[in-house]
Amino acid sequence: MSLKNKLTRMKKHIIREEDGEPAARPADHSADLPFWDLWKENGTTAYFLDDDFCLVREKRYPIHHQHGDYTFKDFIKAVDAWQGFTGEHPLSSKGLSHEDMFFFDTETTGLGGGVGNTIFLLGHGRVTDKEVIVTQHFLPQPGSEIPLYHSFLSNVDYNTLVTYNGKAFDWPQVKTRHTLIKDHVPKLPGFGHFDLYHGSRRLFKHKLDSVKLINVERNILGFNRIDDVPGYLAPMIYFDYIERRDPEGIFKVMTHNELDILSLITLYTHLTFQLLNVHDKATGHERFEVGRWLEYTGNGKIAKERYEEIIKENGEPNFKAVHQLALQYKKEKREQKAIELWEGIHENAPVPIRKVVLLELAKLYEHKTKDLQRALEMCSRLLALKESIGETNGKHHTIIGNLNHRKARIEKKIDKHIGFVTRRSEEENL
Template sequence: MGKNVNLTETVNIYKGEKKSDFESGCFSQTRENELICRILNTVAAKTPLGEHLMVVNSYEDTFYHAGVRLADIFEIPPDIVGLIAKDSDYNNFNFAKSVFIDTETTGLAGGSGTYAFLIGAGYFEGKKFKLIQYFMRDYNEEPAVLHSLKELLKEFESVVSFNGKAYDIPILSTRFLINRMGNPVEKPFHLDLLTSARRLYKERMASVSLASLECNLFSLERKGDIPSYEIPSIYFRFLRDKNPYPLKPIFYHNRMDILSLVALTVKIAGALKNPLCSDSCSEQDFYCLGRIYEDMEIFEESIKCYLKALEMPGVSEKAHFRLSLLYKRLGRWNEAQELWLKMAENNVHAEFALVELAKVYEHRTKDYTKAEQVTRRALELAYKKKGLLGYSQEQEIYELKKRLARILSKQGKPQKQLNFFNTVK
C-alpha cells in the first residue's frame, strides 16, 4: 500500500549535501544534529536524563481524518464505550483522560532486546488533538525518551491502542522496567481496538489489520507510507549512517496510525450506537453486532441484529443458529419453534433444529407423535451425513436412538420399531 524507500538512493538534502556525506561522516556532530532536526521537523527536548528529539503536531477541533472529525469522539455515549470494550467497567471510560499510543520498534517479535525508537502519543486538549512523537537518535537516548513519556502519562488514566495489549504496551513496560522507571504505561483502562475491530468486522474482512480497516471502512490509501516490516532495517541503517531522510515515512506511518486510532474509535462507536441505521455497517456486520449485544446481555438489540443478518449471505446460517438459541435462552418458545421449523425446512442446521423441536414436542407440548417424527428425520440426516462426509457420527446417532427409544416408550410402542436403524450402541 505504501511505497518502498530506496536506501541506496542519493538524496539531495540541501544544496550540495548528499546521502554520501552522511555515510562518510564529514559533518560535525552539531551540524549532523541540525540536519536531522531540519529534515525530520523535530525539536530537541532536554530532560534530567539527557536529550532526545520530538515532533509536536496539533489538530483543531474541525480537523477530519479519513472522513471522520476527531472531536466527534466526545459524542460517544459511555455505555457504547463499554460495548466497544465488551466490558461494562468501561462505561466510566473518559476520552479526555486517554492517551492514544503507537510505537515503532527495532523488531517485530518483541522481547527484552526490542527498543521502541519512536513512540507516538496522541491526546485531546479540550477538543483539539495533540500528537507528540518521541524519537531517540541512538540507544543512549532511551532514558530521556522514557522520562518524557512518563511525565506525559501522569496526566492520563486510560490507554487506547491497536494490538497494544499484545505488543506496544508489553514492550514499553519492559523498557521502563529495565531502566528502573516503574511501569507508568499500565493504566486502569486499556482500550485495544484490534480486539474490538476483530469482533465487529471478522465476518466481513479476511484481515483486520489497521491498513485493511482503513481501506475497507474509510477508503483510505496512504501516500508515502512504508510497510511495517521494513521499519526496523531502516532505523538500523540510520544508526550507522545518520541519514534521516529514509526515516520521514516512518514518522508519517506512526502519525497516521494514531490518527486512524481516533477515527476507528468513532467508526466502531457509530456502528454500535445505531446499528440498523449506521453507514458503518455492512451485511455481515449485523451478525457480529448481534453477538456483541448478546454477550453484553442487551438482548433486544441482539435480536434486531440477528433478524437483519438472517437474509445476509455468508452469515445467514450462523444467525439462524444463534437467534434460535437466544430465543430459547429467553424462554420465547413460540419464536424459537417457528425458527427451528424454518431451519429444518430450508436445511439450515437442520439436524440441530430437528433435535430442538424434538425436545419441545417431548418435554413441553407432550406431542410424542411429532417428537417421534422429527427425531426420525434427524436420524436419517445423521446417517446421510455419516455416509456422505465419511466421518464418524456414532455418538450423535447413539444419542438420537436413545431419544427415539424414550419417545417410543412414552407412546407405549414396542422397541422393535427401532429395527429400521442399526442396533443401538
C-alpha cells in the same frame, strides 16, 4: 564528534521547560546537529535530561479533519454516545470524556518480545475539543532510553489506553523496557485499556483474510495509505539511521506510526457506531456479529433488540440472527416463541444452522410441548440430513449414534402413550 556530544555541547542554547515555560527548543545555530534543519522542518524539538536527550515531534489536525469515512469530531460523538449505554462492554467509555482517551502505538527494533527488543518510537494521540495532537518520542541512539521515557511519561495524563493488539505487544514492551530504567523515570500509570484488535476480529474476520490494521483501514474505514512504509521495515530503517544519521527514512516510519494512531481514533469511532447502532451503514452480517458480541459480553437484552431488527434483510430471513434470537427466547423460557422462529427456518437455512435447529426442535417438542410425533419427525429429518452429508469421521458416528438413541427413546414414549390411550379407551367402553 558523536551526535550525543554535539547535542550536549548545545545544551546552553536550549530553553528548558520549567515553571510553565515553553518546551525546550534549539537555538538558531543548532545547525551543528546532523540534519537538524530537516528535523526542525518536521516539527521536532530536543528533550534534554542531564547529559542525554531524545527527540520529540508533534503534529496537529483540526477536529473536522476527515480520516477515512469519519471526521475526528465523530469520535467525540462516539464517546458521548457511550454515556447513555445501560450495559457493560469492554469498549465502553461511559464515565470518560474524549480527552481521557490515549491512542498509543510503538515502533520497535524487532517483532519479538523480551529485553532484546528496543522501542525506538513511542507515539500517542489525544483529542481535544478543537484538534487532534499526535506526539512522538524518538530514540536517537541506543542507550538514550532514560530521556525517551522521561519525556513520554512526564506528559501522560490520561485514564484509558487505546491500542491495536497493544495488550499483547506494545504495552508489555513498554513495561519491559521501563523495568530496566524505573529508578530514573516516572512510574508507569495504571491505565484502563481498550484493545481494538479484538473488536476487529469479532466484527470483520468474516470478510477479511487478515485483520491487520492496514486491511481494516482499506476495507472497513475507507482510508487508503499512499507510499506507506510497511511496519516490518521499520527496524531496518532505524538501524540505517543509527549508522548514517540521515532521518529521511525515519520520517517515513514516523508517518506510518502517525497514521496508525489516527486510524485508532477512526476505528474506535466505527466500532462504537456499530455497537450502539448510531448509524445504519453496517451490513446485516456485521450487525449480527455486533449482536453476538453484545450477547457474549452479557448484554442479552440489547443483543435481542439487535437480532429483532435484522431477522429479515431485503425481505429474506437472516438465518443466523433468527437462530440466535430463538436461543434467546429459549433462555427466557419462552419456548413457544423459539419454536415459531425455528420452524420458520428449519427447511431453508444453510446446512450448519439447519442441523442445530432440527436438534433444538426435537428437544423442545419432546421435553417441553410433549408433541412426540413432531419430535420424532424432527429427529428423523436430522438423521436423514446427517446421512446425506456423507461424513465419516468419529464425531459424525457418535452424533448418529446419539440421534438413533434419541429416536428410539421417542418411539418408545409414543408406543407407551398409544398403549396407555388404548387401555383407557377399552376401560371406558366396558
